[in-house]
Amino acid sequence: MNNLRSSLSKLFQYPSAVAGIFVVLxxxxxxxxxxxxxxxxxxxxxxxxxxxxxxxxxxxxxxxxINYFSNQKYSESFAVNxxxxxxxxxxxxxxxxxxxxxxxxxxDYSYDVYPQELILYLKAAYNExxxxxxxxxxxxxxxxIRIGNFSVGNEFTYRFSQDEKLRTKLRTEEVIxxxxxxxxxxxxxxxxxxxxxxxxxxxxxxxxxxxxxSHGQVFGWAxxxxxxxxxxxxxxxxxxxxxxxxxxxSMGTSILTMIIAAVGAWYTGWVDELIQRITxxxxxxxxxxxxxxxxxxxxxxxxxxxxxxxxxxxxxxSIKAYRAIFIQVKESMYIEAAKxxxxxxxxxxxxxxxPRMIPLLIPSLVQSVPAFVFLEASLAVIxxxxxxxxxxxxxxxxxxxxxxxxxGYYYWVLEPAMLLMITGLAFAFLGFALDRVFNPKLRDV
Amino acid sequence: MSVTAQVxxxxxxxxxxxxxxxxxxxxxxxxxxxxxxxxxxxIGIYLTILIANMGGFVDEIIKGQIRDTVTQRVAxxxxxxxxxxxxxKKLIEDQIALEEKRRGLNTPIAVRNFRYLSNxxxxxxxxxxxxxxxxxxxQVRLILLERLPATLLLxxxxxxxxxxxxxxxxLSLSRKYGSFWxxxxxxxxxxxxxxxxxxxxxxILIFSAALKILPxxxxxxxxxxPNTFDYSMSVLKHLTLPCLALILSSFFLSVYNYRTFFxxxxxxxxxxxxxxxxxxxxDIERTYILRPTLPTIITNFSLLIITLWTxxxxxxxxxxxxxxxxTLFQAIGQYDTPIIxxxxxxxxxxxxxxVFLLDFVYALVDPRVKIGG
Numbered sequence: 001m002n003n004l005r006s007s008l009s010k011l012f013q014y015p016s017a018v019a020g021i022f023v024v025l026x027x028x029x030x031x032x033x034x035x036x037x038x039x040x041x042x043x044x045x046x047x048x049x050x051x052x053x054x055x056x057x058x059x060x061x062x063x064x065x066i067n068y069f070s071n072q073k074y075s076e077s078f079a080v081n082x083x084x085x086x087x088x089x090x091x092x093x094x095x096x097x098x099x100x101x102x103x104x105x106x107x108d109y110s111y112d113v114y115p116q117e118l119i120l121y122l123k124a125a126y127n128e129x130x131x132x133x134x135x136x137x138x139x140x141x142x143x144x145i146r147i148g149n150f151s152v153g154n155e156f157t158y159r160f161s162q163d164e165k166l167r168t169k170l171r172t173e174e175v176i177x178x179x180x181x182x183x184x185x186x187x188x189x190x191x192x193x194x195x196x197x198x199x200x201x202x203x204x205x206x207x208x209x210x211x212x213x214s215h216g217q218v219f220g221w222a223x224x225x226x227x228x229x230x231x232x233x234x235x236x237x238x239x240x241x242x243x244x245x246x247x248x249x250s251m252g253t254s255i256l257t258m259i260i261a262a263v264g265a266w267y268t269g270w271v272d273e274l275i276q277r278i279t280x281x282x283x284x285x286x287x288x289x290x291x292x293x294x295x296x297x298x299x300x301x302x303x304x305x306x307x308x309x310x311x312x313x314x315x316x317x318s319i320k321a322y323r324a325i326f327i328q329v330k331e332s333m334y335i336e337a338a339k340x341x342x343x344x345x346x347x348x349x350x351x352x353x354x355p356r357m358i359p360l361l362i363p364s365l366v367q368s369v370p371a372f373v374f375l376e377a378s379l380a381v382i383x384x385x386x387x388x389x390x391x392x393x394x395x396x397x398x399x400x401x402x403x404x405x406x407x408g409y410y411y412w413v414l415e416p417a418m419l420l421m422i423t424g425l426a427f428a429f430l431g432f433a434l435d436r437v438f439n440p441k442l443r444d445v
Numbered sequence: 446m447s448v449t450a451q452v453x454x455x456x457x458x459x460x461x462x463x464x465x466x467x468x469x470x471x472x473x474x475x476x477x478x479x480x481x482x483x484x485x486x487x488i489g490i491y492l493t494i495l496i497a498n499m500g501g502f503v504d505e506i507i508k509g510q511i512r513d514t515v516t517q518r519v520a521x522x523x524x525x526x527x528x529x530x531x532x533x534k535k536l537i538e539d540q541i542a543l544e545e546k547r548r549g550l551n552t553p554i555a556v557r558n559f560r561y562l563s564n565x566x567x568x569x570x571x572x573x574x575x576x577x578x579x580x581x582x583x584q585v586r587l588i589l590l591e592r593l594p595a596t597l598l599l600x601x602x603x604x605x606x607x608x609x610x611x612x613x614x615x616l617s618l619s620r621k622y623g624s625f626w627x628x629x630x631x632x633x634x635x636x637x638x639x640x641x642x643x644x645x646x647x648x649i650l651i652f653s654a655a656l657k658i659l660p661x662x663x664x665x666x667x668x669x670x671p672n673t674f675d676y677s678m679s680v681l682k683h684l685t686l687p688c689l690a691l692i693l694s695s696f697f698l699s700v701y702n703y704r705t706f707f708x709x710x711x712x713x714x715x716x717x718x719x720x721x722x723x724x725x726x727x728d729i730e731r732t733y734i735l736r737p738t739l740p741t742i743i744t745n746f747s748l749l750i751i752t753l754w755t756x757x758x759x760x761x762x763x764x765x766x767x768x769x770x771x772t773l774f775q776a777i778g779q780y781d782t783p784i785i786x787x788x789x790x791x792x793x794x795x796x797x798x799x800v801f802l803l804d805f806v807y808a809l810v811d812p813r814v815k816i817g818g
Contacts, residue, residue: 016632277485284489284793288758289785290496292777297499370638378640378759382774396646400763405646405654406661417646421639428635 010437020430023422031240043237047229047390054228058116058215062411063223063231074217075111081121081211087197089210101131101199101208110190113217114177118160120197121211124152129202136198137179140191145170145179152199152208223411225395226402234390235415241391242373242423245306249372252310254365261319262353265326266345275319282315291375295384302376302386309375318364322357329356359438367431370424377420392416471816478804482797487566489793490786494561497785504550506780507574511548515540548574561786568794570787575779576772585787589769595664596756596768599684603691604749607699612742615703616730622708630700637698642759645690649764652686659686662765687764691757706741710734739810747799747806755792 056079080086135147222231380393570585756770776784
């Protein structure tokens with residue numbers, strides 16, 4: 001116990017180790033948060049969801065915080081509707097079942113870059129006569145732009161930029177910039193805009209509801225990808241996936257390697273010989289090619305890849321290194337003593353040999369985590385990621401295959417890459433410090 | 446392994462018997478070693494073939510593809526359209542059978558696995574299933590040979606630079622250990638946990654996307670420049686980023702490892718002794734530090750030579766570098782077993798040869814090592 005405490009205090013002398021511990025703990029907290037707030041099934045539903053889940057989001061939108069660092073302000077996205085009361089709605093009943101429904105939404109527009117698109121999703125309840133709607137936009141300089149009139153079926157979607165009539169009326173090719181600037185100018189007009197929707201229903205229990213969506217140039221904390229998905233989801237869920245893959249793979253590999261090396265060194269003879277031969281065969285096998293083959297031919301499930309990774313990583317050079325040390329340890333007095341009191345072979349292996357090696361095991365375990373975290377990302381980047389799970393590697397692959405760097409969507413690559421880098425380096429720095437603490441031979445040099 | 450040359454005449458008989466026993470010992474050792482290595486390679490390659498075939502499932506995929514293409518071909522043939530449906534069906538089945546026979550799919554998978562194995566072991570790499578070389582050949586040997594220069598260029602430049610620069614820098618750091626640069630290298634060594642392709646993405650982002658001074662990927666401009674000078678300049682431009690990525694990702698760890706290694710050897714008593722005698726630092730370094738570390742350096746160098754031939758799978762894929770690593774990746778994607786097996790066997794043979802030769806090299810450079818002893 002004292003030993004452990006002194007090791008820990010030595011460890012805390014390394015600033016990089018302290019930073020590493022801090023980052024690893026933070027990652028664990030984020031992983032727990034992600035798994036609690038977005039349950040697994042929900043995460044997968046959202047990640048695999050298409051237009052019906054993500055219609056409110058713009059495509060290829062950078063994160064909203066870039067506005068703080070940019071001279072040009074990019075318009076933010078929003079989605080409001082009548083159900084949650086953000087769009088005010090007043091119903092005025094008239095005679096013969098005809099009633100007017102006034103809906104309006106006032107919003108602040110103070111951006112330099114116009115939104116990608118404005119969309120109205122209208123829903124109507126009626127028996128025979130479709131409700132009628134007219135839409136206007138009130139600008140800060142008190143102009144009223146008539147957007148259009150239309151009768152609404154059960155569901156009706158109106159996209160501002162697609163409207164031929166509006167284009168002709170505004171005498172422009174691009175509807176959205178024309179709406180948000182003074183006539184005959186290219187400068188955006190900042191201020192309060194009000195969208196006014198006047199509906200008329202012709203039946204007593206007929207009703208209208210509206211959702212107003214602006215696909216801006218920036219979105220949320222992390223931006224969106226080509227499928228309108230909010231990148232917060234895969235970035236958050238990437239944490240538990242990366243941690244699980246890295247930790248399970250490194251623990252499985254290190255512990256199994258150690259046990260097998262101990263068994264070989266203890267029993268010697270054909271057991272040892274067999275382990276040696278398997279190790280040599282494994283060194284001949286092309287590691288990455290085998291993993292890619294397994295990913296391509298058998299299954300891209302992350303658990304299959306994880307299992308294959310562990311199996312292929314057990315019989316490597318480290319088994320020989322451990323074996324050499326075990327053969328030395330085997331001759332120690334305390335092993336003799338254990339043999340003398342009649343301890344069984346498994347007892348000696350698990351209670352006497354292996355515990356002796358834990359100081360060696362811990363640093364190598366922590367140090368091998370980044371390799372596995374990056375392995376999962378590497379496979380995902382060349383298109384062999386788990387088809388279901390949202391991971392960091394998948395984001396980079398999506399970005400790469402959509403030419404993100406070429407088209408300038410840097411956030412799309414940088415966000416997952418930074419997270420991968422932070423995770424990998426945290427474990428690497430911690431493991432490096434642990435190595436120097438637990439292997440005193442290294443500490444002096 | 447060899448016996449000292451100058452032996453007094455009266456001890457000739459003794460020498461002879463020593464020589465005999467030495468030769469015998471070395472021979473026995475070599476044979477045993479070669480045999481075990483060969484068996485290792487055979488098992489390794491057989492496993493690779495099994496996985497590359499998926500125990501026969503790849504056959505089903507290929508048979509499906511053949512059925513598709515043959516049916517399409519017959520459907521597009523105007524003469525076949527006028528045939529009786531029965532006759533047309535028979536034509537399709539015949540053609541499928543012919544095509545399957547051409548690809549050798551009519552022999553059972555177990556037999557074919559052994560045929561693959563024995564052909565591979567004799568370095569008869571056969572013909573690719575889907576991939577072709579740029580010159581249009583389906584010979585696996587030609588495909589691999591065509592991609593080899595690209596890989597050798599990329600890996601050779603980066604790995605040789607890495608090897609020599611890290612030994613050189615490590616030596617000078619170990620001379621002044623504890624200095625600022627030494628501490629910097631120690632502090633940065635964990636950054637090598639990041640794989641090269643990952644650095645590659647950042648490099649592409651900075652130099653290609655933001656600064657627009659270097660290309661995103663590939664090996665030469667398209668179309669390739671006509672004269673040799675422009676061509677090599679273009680290759681050089683394309684080479685910079687992948688090369689830099691490969692170097693960046695292992696530089697600090699490599700320097701750190703060599704430096705620690707040299708430091709351990711320079712704290713030996715005989716080095717202190719040499720210093721006390723007043724030998725110049727260069728001589729101490731050459732004869733007392735570098736000499737005992739030679740076996741390790743040679744091992745590292747020979748393993749490096751092997752990696753030159755395997756290429757960098759992920760880095761080549763990210764940079765679209767037309768080398769062996771990317772070819773292997775493409776081959777896997779197209780279920781091209783002969784290419785997978787071909788590149789595996791070359792790797793396996795080279796590794797086995799290196800392991801075998803290293804034993805002798807150790808004995809040559811280190812008088813304490815005795816072969817088969």
